[in-house]
Amino acid sequence: xxxxxxxxxxxxxxYQPDVGHFYYGPSHPMKPHxxxxxxxxILSYGLYRKMECYRSHPxxxxxxxxxxxxxxxxxxxxxxxxxLRVYGNxxxxxxxxxxxxxxxxxxxxxxxxLYTGASLDGAVKLNRGDCDVAIxxxxxxxxxxxxxxxxxxYINDIVLAILELLKVHARVLYIDIDVHHGDGVExxxxxxxxxxTFSLHKYGDFFPGTGHIKDTGAKEGTGFSVNAPxxxxxxxxxxxxxxxxxxxxxxxxxxxxxxxxLQCGADSLTGDRLGCFNLTLKGHAECVRYTKSFxxxxxxxxxxxxxxRNVARCWAYETSVLLDTELPDEIPYNDYFEYYAPDYKxxxxxxxxxxxxxxxxxxxxRVDLLTQLMSLKGAPSVQMSEVPPDFxxxxxxxxxxxxxxxxxxxxxxxxxNDGGAGDEGVAxxxxxxxxxxxxxxxxxxxx
Numbered sequence: 001x002x003x004x005x006x007x008x009x010x011x012x013x014x015y016q017p018d019v020g021h022f023y024y025g026p027s028h029p030m031k032p033h034x035x036x037x038x039x040x041x042i043l044s045y046g047l048y049r050k051m052e053c054y055r056s057h058p059x060x061x062x063x064x065x066x067x068x069x070x071x072x073x074x075x076x077x078x079x080x081x082x083x084l085r086v087y088g089n090x091x092x093x094x095x096x097x098x099x100x101x102x103x104x105x106x107x108x109x110x111x112x113x114l115y116t117g118a119s120l121d122g123a124v125k126l127n128r129g130d131c132d133v134a135i136x137x138x139x140x141x142x143x144x145x146x147x148x149x150x151x152x153x154y155i156n157d158i159v160l161a162i163l164e165l166l167k168v169h170a171r172v173l174y175i176d177i178d179v180h181h182g183d184g185v186e187x188x189x190x191x192x193x194x195x196x197t198f199s200l201h202k203y204g205d206f207f208p209g210t211g212h213i214k215d216t217g218a219k220e221g222t223g224f225s226v227n228a229p230x231x232x233x234x235x236x237x238x239x240x241x242x243x244x245x246x247x248x249x250x251x252x253x254x255x256x257x258x259x260x261x262l263q264c265g266a267d268s269l270t271g272d273r274l275g276c277f278n279l280t281l282k283g284h285a286e287c288v289r290y291t292k293s294f295x296x297x298x299x300x301x302x303x304x305x306x307x308x309r310n311v312a313r314c315w316a317y318e319t320s321v322l323l324d325t326e327l328p329d330e331i332p333y334n335d336y337f338e339y340y341a342p343d344y345k346x347x348x349x350x351x352x353x354x355x356x357x358x359x360x361x362x363x364x365x366r367v368d369l370l371t372q373l374m375s376l377k378g379a380p381s382v383q384m385s386e387v388p389p390d391f392x393x394x395x396x397x398x399x400x401x402x403x404x405x406x407x408x409x410x411x412x413x414x415x416x417n418d419g420g421a422g423d424e425g426v427a428x429x430x431x432x433x434x435x436x437x438x439x440x441x442x443x444x445x446x447x
Contacts, residue, residue: 009132009292011051011322012125014118015039016058019138022111025103029273030152032111034308035138037336041316044334050323052131056118058110059160063120067159067188069147076154077109095148102149112155115139119157119301123164126259126297133298133322137315140263140303142182143208150184151208152304159188161299162195162261169258169297170194170382173251176201177244177287178265178303179275181211181227185263191219193380196226196255200243200268202276203229213368223376226251228365232276233355234268236283242362244287247369252294256379260296264288265303266314270350273306278350281314285321292322309339313346 020036042048061073075090081104084091091097096104115138122134142158143151158174162185165172174189176182176199189195201211217225228243267275269284291298300322305311313331320327331337331344 008324011133011135012122012131013051013053014056014121014134014136015053016056016114016118019114022105022107024105028103029306031308034305034311037308037312037339038137038315040334040336041312042319044332045316045320045327047319047323047325050325054121056121058113059116059120064116064155064160066163067146067156072147076112079104081106095150101152102154108154115141116155116157116160119161120164122299123161126299127165127168133292133300135300135319135322137302140265140301142176142178142263142303143184145184145187151180153184156184158185158261158263158301165259166194171255171257171379173255173257173260174198175260175291176263177268177284178263179268179277180265180304181208182263183208183210186225189221190217190225191221193220193224194382196224196251198226198247198251200228200230202231204231213365216372223372226369226372228369231356233353234277234279234357235350235355236280238355238357238362239279239283240286243366245290246366248290250370250373254373254376254378257296260291260298262288262291262298262300263303264300264318266305266311269310269314270348271307271310278353278355280348280350281317282347284314285318288318289321310348317346
């Protein structure tokens with residue numbers, strides 16, 4: 001498969017207004033508020049007019065247990081700041097609590113339900129063929145394990161979304177452009193050839209410490225974990241032209257995925273509080289544009305990113321890239337306008353710092369990865385003659401939903417999709433003016 005110029009693609013955007021209200025605690029670098037900031041930039045640039053916008057459903061414990069252990073989910077549902085002493089042993093077992101990077105905070109379980117439900121809704125929408133690209137900037141929490149929190153991540157919405165996509169697609173490609181290795185996703189699919197993981201990340205004395213170039217998978221999955229270990233100072237040209245594009249071309253040729261999940265962690269941007277790369281918005285977004293150009297159904301997720309004004313800039317800009325829409329560099333006025341001082345510009349200038357990735361080191365990584373991919377014996381085949389029963393039920397629900405849609409459009413409330421993996425709901429932008437869209441949030445008490 002070769003890269004081709006993408007035709008106009010149908011984009012669906014999933015957002016829960018409450019997801020930006022959660023707080024990990026003082027001095028913690030993870031700020032869910034960045035999701036709300038990105039949403040307001042998307043609004044103020046008028047990008048919502050060009051896509052269908054939905055309020056996603058909160059994921060249920062049953063949905064989460066498709067990957068995570070039930071005792072871990074039960075713990076997350078019950079643990080609060082007031083009863084931590086009761087769960088002392090379990091906190092240690094599940095790597096949660098004040099001595100870890102995954103604290104228990106007010107509304108923790110609800111937070112995981114919101115970001116996970118949005119990813120699942122996006123995957124179902126893609127499975128139905130109702131859109132070509134689904135966006136959930138609150139998702140992308142790639143470090144969470146089956147029974148363990150890790151790296152600010154509690155529930156691995158990515159793994160759950162990929163499992164949903166595998167119900168319909170024989171092969172799914174996962175791409176991770178976060179500065180940290182996508183270890184939780186790689187580990188979940190390390191022994192299967194139905195999911196290929198491709199992660200570009202800082203490696204060496206850096207969290208989570210995994211992602212060596214020789215970590216290529218096991219058993220049936222041997223060769224299907226693709227790791228590009230990099231070091232500090234990575235620039236746009238080195239990232240895109242030396243590694244991302246040539247490796248992507250080969251992956252698409254040999255693996256031929258039916259769907260793609262793209263994790264767009266913004267901590268690989270220049271000036272990130274925790275990151276050490278030197279990518280601009282344009283460089284980071286070029287990976288999004290290039291992935292889009294293959295015209296494969298794609299779920300686009302957030303991830304890391306700890307200089308929150310730049311995270312909002314990045315995800316708003318990448319939304320515009322997915323919509324083939326040019327944005328002016330001037331930040332339009334919005335509720336968080338002051339965050340973008342002093343220049344109030346969209347784009348970032350790279351720092352004056354040395355790229356520690358040499359031409360020789362980049363060439364070595366590129367050659368090793370292309371050699372690994374060329375050794376694969378073509379795309380694995382999977383018998384898909386029967387669509388999974390739950391997907392058939394979803395299709396029946398969708399048909400019934402169309403009959404009910406006209407009734408729901410007149411329903412009182414804020415007009416957002418009220419969720420459910422089998423519920424298309426009402427698009428935010430259906431028949432709504434800009435002012436009505438803004439008033440919707442005001443009427444429901446959400447910003």
